[in-house]
Amino acid sequence: xxxxxxxxxxxxxxxxxxxxxxxLPILFFLAVAILVPFAIGPDRAMLARTGGGVIWIxxxxxxxxxxxRLVDRDVExxxxxxxxxxxxxxxxxxxxxxxxxxxxxxxxxxxxxxxxAALLDLDRSQLLIVLLGLVAGTPGLAAVGxxxxxxxxxxxxxxxxxxxxxLPLSLPVMIFGAGSLARNDFSGIAIAGAVSLVLCALAPFLxxxxxxxxxxx
Amino acid sequence: xHGFANPRRFLKLARWLTPLLLASGTVMAAIALYVGLxxxxxxxxxxxxxxxxFIHVPTAWLGMGGWMAIAGASLAFLVWRHxxxxxxxxxxxxxxxxxxxxxxxxxSIWGRPTWGTWWVWDGRLTSMLILLFLYFGYIALSDASAxxxxxxxxxxxxxxxxxxxxxxxxxxxVWWNSLHQPPSITMGNSAIDAAYLGxxxxxxxxxSLLFAGVxxxxxxxxxxxAQAEARLRRMASEAA
Numbered sequence: 346x347x348x349x350x351x352x353x354x355x356x357x358x359x360x361x362x363x364x365x366x367x368x369l370p371i372l373f374f375l376a377v378a379i380l381v382p383f384a385i386g387p388d389r390a391m392l393a394r395t396g397g398g399v400i401w402i403x404x405x406x407x408x409x410x411x412x413x414r415l416v417d418r419d420v421e422x423x424x425x426x427x428x429x430x431x432x433x434x435x436x437x438x439x440x441x442x443x444x445x446x447x448x449x450x451x452x453x454x455x456x457x458x459x460x461x462a463a464l465l466d467l468d469r470s471q472l473l474i475v476l477l478g479l480v481a482g483t484p485g486l487a488a489v490g491x492x493x494x495x496x497x498x499x500x501x502x503x504x505x506x507x508x509x510x511x512l513p514l515s516l517p518v519m520i521f522g523a524g525s526l527a528r529n530d531f532s533g534i535a536i537a538g539a540v541s542l543v544l545c546a547l548a549p550f551l552x553x554x555x556x557x558x559x560x561x562x
Numbered sequence: 563x564h565g566f567a568n569p570r571r572f573l574k575l576a577r578w579l580t581p582l583l584l585a586s587g588t589v590m591a592a593i594a595l596y597v598g599l600x601x602x603x604x605x606x607x608x609x610x611x612x613x614x615x616f617i618h619v620p621t622a623w624l625g626m627g628g629w630m631a632i633a634g635a636s637l638a639f640l641v642w643r644h645x646x647x648x649x650x651x652x653x654x655x656x657x658x659x660x661x662x663x664x665x666x667x668x669x670s671i672w673g674r675p676t677w678g679t680w681w682v683w684d685g686r687l688t689s690m691l692i693l694l695f696l697y698f699g700y701i702a703l704s705d706a707s708a709x710x711x712x713x714x715x716x717x718x719x720x721x722x723x724x725x726x727x728x729x730x731x732x733x734x735x736v737w738w739n740s741l742h743q744p745p746s747i748t749m750g751n752s753a754i755d756a757a758y759l760g761x762x763x764x765x766x767x768x769x770s771l772l773f774a775g776v777x778x779x780x781x782x783x784x785x786x787x788a789q790a791e792a793r794l795r796r797m798a799s800e801a802a
Contacts (some may be wrong), residue, residue: 496703496720499712509702510720513695517730520688543726551719554640558715 347441354445358411360453367449370410371457377403378461389466396465397475397526397552404454404479405460405512406488412507415494416554416556425556435553442490443548451483455493471526478522481534485518485541488548495552496557497509518544572646576778583775590768591620597761604666612758614672619762620769621665625693626728629660631677632700633725636718646781651721653768657773659697666690674685685734686742687741689727696724 360368381399382392419425428438455476462472491513497503522537598616605612631654639647669687670680681687704717734742754762 352755449615492723498714499716500706501709503706506702507698509695509697513699514723516692547723555716555719558665558713558719 349439349440349550350438351445354442355449359448360449360561362449366440367453370407370450372451373410374403374454374457375461377406377559378464381465393466393471394469396462396467397471398523399465400458400461400475403525404430404483405486405515405519407454407516408450408483408490408515409508409511411446411450412466412494412511415491416442416498416552417494418496420556429557429560432474435556436549439491439495439552439556440549442552443487443545446491447484447487450487451479453554454483455479462484470529474525474529474531477531478525478534478537481538481541482518482522483541485537485544486515488541488544489518490542492546492551492555495555496561498555514544552558569646573785576782580778580782581777582712583771583778587768587771587775588774590764591708591772592768594765594768598758598765602757602761608676611672611675614668615758616762616765618672619666620766621661621668622690623766624688624769624773625658625662625665626731627770628654628661629693629721629725629728630694631777632658632721635730636721639718640722648718649781649784650716650777651718652708653777653784655704656695656780657776659694659701660802661769661773662690662694662697663784664722684742686731689731689734693727693731694728699745745782 356362358366360366360371366560377525378399385391388507416425416517423437425435429435458472458476458479462475467475489511493507493514497507497510500506518537521540523533525531525533577608602613604610632651635647635651635654638644639651660780666687669690674680674683700717700720703720704714707714707716768796
């Protein structure tokens with residue numbers, strides 16, 4: 346059952362899924378990375394110095410885009426209610442949704458980092474830190490996204506609200522994940538991973554509680 | 563506590579407690595600020611700027627305390643379904659945000675002469691800024707929930723989630739090597755001079771009473787809002 350659920354979620358959230366799935370956020374990520382040289386000028390040394398942080402900001406912004414579709418449609422269609430009626434707890438469904446959300450987003454994002462790094466003139470060691478940081482940090486971003494998406498699922502026109510709620514919660518992940526760039530070492534990445542794990546542990550329970558509230562009041 | 567689930571009983575208490583808290587808080591804060599701004603000797607190193615302490619510390623404490631109140635009330639609401647707890651959490655958000663903003667502003671003004679900069683991106687300042695944005699998010703979420711008739715459990719869950727930030731703020735000056743000084747008021751032996759400690763404690767107490775008074779006043783306003791709306795709806799249905 347869990348595998349089937351995961352397959353369905355991946356089909357919906359992955360590339361080519363409902364509303365373009367994760368394709369559009371990845372294109373948005375690349376667009377932000379391309380915008381930066383226009384905004385701060387194409388000076389290679391400057392780009393190489395700021396590039397890692399730019400990739401992080403682009404990743405953070407891109408991670409907000411799929412949130413509107415993450416649970417809203419399934420709440421409207423009564424998808425979660427069906428599981429609840431069958432006696433399958435929301436926690437399980439949301440844990441699977443978290444995994445699917447991460448799988449549909451993070452691997453593509455890491456691949457998209459390669460052209461972005463080339464455009465921003467990142468050297469090999471910086472690229473490695475960015476990639477490892479994103480591997481450690483994206484589960485946390487996915488967890489925050491899922492929690493906020495579930496919390497705002499009952500509110501109409503929630504796109505701006507989602508951003509205001511998700512960004513401060515995502516900041517610790519980014520501070521540690523991107524903080525390693527300035528020092529050129531891996532010290533912050535372990536902490537970013539730890540923050541991610543805590544958020545991932547919370548996410549299924551908090552989002553399940555939010556879904557139950559949306560149903561029962 | 564469940565006796566106060568009846569808003570009438572709560573209002574009876576709040577009606578005289580609110581002005582009492584506001585008045586005593588104002589008096590205590592005024593005395594503390596008068597002593598702190600005029601009577602206390604200037605600091606050996608920081609000179610006269612040290613007097614910002616008497617506003618900065620209470621607002622910092624209440625900025626964090628405000629979120630702890632939100633988290634505590636949210637937990638009480640989620641666990642015991644106490645209707646006033648949701649109201650209290652919602653009422654504490656705006657004063658908490660204001661105190662956090664004052665704390666950041668006074669800290670910035672204090673940082674200019676003593677550190678030579680308005681702002682540094684270190685653990686304490688950054689985590690306090692994140693707290694301010696969490697307040698903004700909480701206020702937006704609880705307003706939207708109230709407007710659209712969504713259960714107050716939704717902002718309550720966010721209040722609990724945001725509480726993760728509080729221990730990070732509290733420990734930030736210990737964990738990271740920061741421009742901000744480590745805590746100097748500790749259990750047992752404080753590194754702060756007694757001449758400062760007295761007015762500082764009075765100031766913290768005064769501002770805390772003010773905070774409690776504002777929260778009670780806002781709770782009364784929210785209750786009155788709900789009553790007025792219910793009355794309008796009843797009149798509309800009777801007219802129809």
